[in-house]
Amino acid sequence: MKVNDLILQTVTTILSFLIITFSIYIFFAGHYTPGGGFIGGLMTSAALVLLLLAFDMKTVKTVFPINFMTVSAIGLLICVLTGVGAMFFNAPFLTHTFGYETFPILGETALATSTIFDIGVYLIVVGVAMTIIQTIGESE
Numbered sequence: 813m814k815v816n817d818l819i820l821q822t823v824t825t826i827l828s829f830l831i832i833t834f835s836i837y838i839f840f841a842g843h844y845t846p847g848g849g850f851i852g853g854l855m856t857s858a859a860l861v862l863l864l865l866a867f868d869m870k871t872v873k874t875v876f877p878i879n880f881m882t883v884s885a886i887g888l889l890i891c892v893l894t895g896v897g898a899m900f901f902n903a904p905f906l907t908h909t910f911g912y913e914t915f916p917i918l919g920e921t922a923l924a925t926s927t928i929f930d931i932g933v934y935l936i937v938v939g940v941a942m943t944i945i946q947t948i949g950e951s952e
Contacts, residue, residue, distance in 0.1 A: 884939025
C-alpha cells in the first residue's frame with residue numbers, strides 16, 4: 813500500500829529551505845556571536861536528513877547528486893590549506909588575520925581568514941554527517 817505523504821513532503825520542502833537559510837545566517841554570524849561552521853553544518857545536515865525522512869533516498873540523491881565523502885575531503889583540504897597558508901607569511905600554523913574592505917553596497921566589511929577555515933569545517937561536518945546517515949539508511 814502506497815502512503816500519500818503530500819503534506820509531509822510539502823512542509824518538509826519549505827522547512828528545509830528555512831533551516832538551510834538559517835544555517836547560512838548562523839555560519840556567518842559565528843564570528844561575532846555563537847555559531848559558525850560546526851553548528852551551520854549540523855543544521856544543514858539536519859535539513860538534508862529531514863528531506864531523507866520525507867522523501868526516499870533515491871529522490872534525494874537525484875536532487876543532490878553529491879558524494880558527501882568528497883565534500884568532507886574538500887573541507888579537510890580547505891582547513892589544512894588555511895593553516896598552511898599562514899606559514900608562507902612566517903606565522904605559526906593556523907594563525908588567522910583579518911582586515912576591512914569597502915564594498916559598493918555593503919560598505920566597510922570585515923574579512924577574516926577564519927571564515928575560509930569555517931567553510932572547511934562546514935563542509936567536513938555536512939560531509940561526515942550525511943555519509944553516516946546515508947550509510948545507516950542504505951544498510952536496511
